[in-house]
Amino acid sequence: xxxxxxxxxxxxxxxxxxxxxxxxxxxxxxxxxxxxxxxxxxxxxxxxxxxxxxxxxxxxxxxxxxxxxxxxxxxxxxxxxxxxxxxxxxxxxxxxxxxxxxxxxxxxxxxxxxxxxxxxxxxxxxxxxxxx
Amino acid sequence: xxxxxxxxxxxxxxxxxxxxxxxxxxxxxxxxxxxxxxxxxxxxxxxxxxxxxxxxxxxxxxxxxxxxxxxxxxxxxxxxxxxxxxxxxxxxxxxxxxxxxxxxxxxxxxxxxxxxxxxxxxxxxxxxxxxx
Numbered sequence: 001x002x003x004x005x006x007x008x009x010x011x012x013x014x015x016x017x018x019x020x021x022x023x024x025x026x027x028x029x030x031x032x033x034x035x036x037x038x039x040x041x042x043x044x045x046x047x048x049x050x051x052x053x054x055x056x057x058x059x060x061x062x063x064x065x066x067x068x069x070x071x072x073x074x075x076x077x078x079x080x081x082x083x084x085x086x087x088x089x090x091x092x093x094x095x096x097x098x099x100x101x102x103x104x105x106x107x108x109x110x111x112x113x114x115x116x117x118x119x120x121x122x123x124x125x126x127x128x129x130x131x132x
Numbered sequence: 133x134x135x136x137x138x139x140x141x142x143x144x145x146x147x148x149x150x151x152x153x154x155x156x157x158x159x160x161x162x163x164x165x166x167x168x169x170x171x172x173x174x175x176x177x178x179x180x181x182x183x184x185x186x187x188x189x190x191x192x193x194x195x196x197x198x199x200x201x202x203x204x205x206x207x208x209x210x211x212x213x214x215x216x217x218x219x220x221x222x223x224x225x226x227x228x229x230x231x232x233x234x235x236x237x238x239x240x241x242x243x244x245x246x247x248x249x250x251x252x253x254x255x256x257x258x259x260x261x262x263x264x
Contacts, residue, residue, distance in 0.1 A: 128252075131259045
C-alpha cells in the first residue's frame with residue numbers, strides 16, 4: 001500500500017476523534033435516532049466523539065418538539081441524555097439555521113453554534129467522519 | 133490501506149447498497165484490505181435471506197455473501213437496527229419468540245461498538261447513505 005495517502009495515525013490507542021455528522025430531521029426516518037444511538041454508544045465506550053448538526057439535522061436540536069401528535073418518541077429527550085454519557089460537544093451550523101429561519105434561542109442549550117468557516121475547519125481536520 | 137464500509141441503504145429500494153458492494157469489490161481489486169463491512173439502519177436488509185428478487189435482477193444479498201465468503205470479510209450487522217427490521221439469527225429469533233431466523237450465513241449480529249472499533253482501526257471509513 002502507498003503509505004503517503006494514509007493520513008490516519010494507527011490509532012491503536014483508540015484516541016482517534018470521531019466526528020458524527022447529523023444531516024437529517026428528527027422525524028420521518030429513523031436515521032436521526034440511529035445516529036444518536038451511535039453517539040450514546042460512543043459515550044458509553046469512552047470514545048471521543050463530536051456531533052455536528054447540519055442541513056435538516058439542525059431540527060433535531062429544536063426545543064419544544066411536540067411528538068404526542070405523531071406517536072413518536074421525543075428526540076430532544078434522547079439528545080439530552082448525551083451529556084450523561086460524556087458526549088458534550090454538540091455543534092450546530094449557523095448557515096443551516098439561518099436558511100431555515102431558526103433562531104439559536106429556539107435550540108436546546110447543549111448545542112454550540114459555529115459559523116461556516118469553523119464547519120469547514122472541523123470537516124477538514126477530523127480523521128474519522130461518520131455521516132448520517 | 134484498510135477500509136471500513138458502512139452500508140445504510142436497503143437492497144432494491146435505492147442504488148446505494150449496490151454501489152457500496154461495487155465499491156467493496158473495487159477496494160479488493162485495487163489490492164487494499166477491508167477491515168469490516170458494517171450494515172446499519174436500512175442496510176441490515178442486505179443480510180436477509182428472505183430477500184427475493186426476479187431472476188433477471190442482481191441478487192444483492194447473495195453478491196455480498198459471495199464477496200464475504202471469497203475474501204473472508206468480517207460483515208457485521210447492527211443487532212438493534214436488525215431486530216427492529218425483522219432481521220435476526222436463529223438465537224435472537226428464538227429469544228424473542230419469532231418463528232425463524234433469516235440472517236444470511238457469513239453475516240454476524242453485533243453492537244455499534246463494532247462500528248466505533250472499525251472507525252478507530254481503519255485508514256478510511258466510507259459511508260454509503262440511505263436511499264432518501
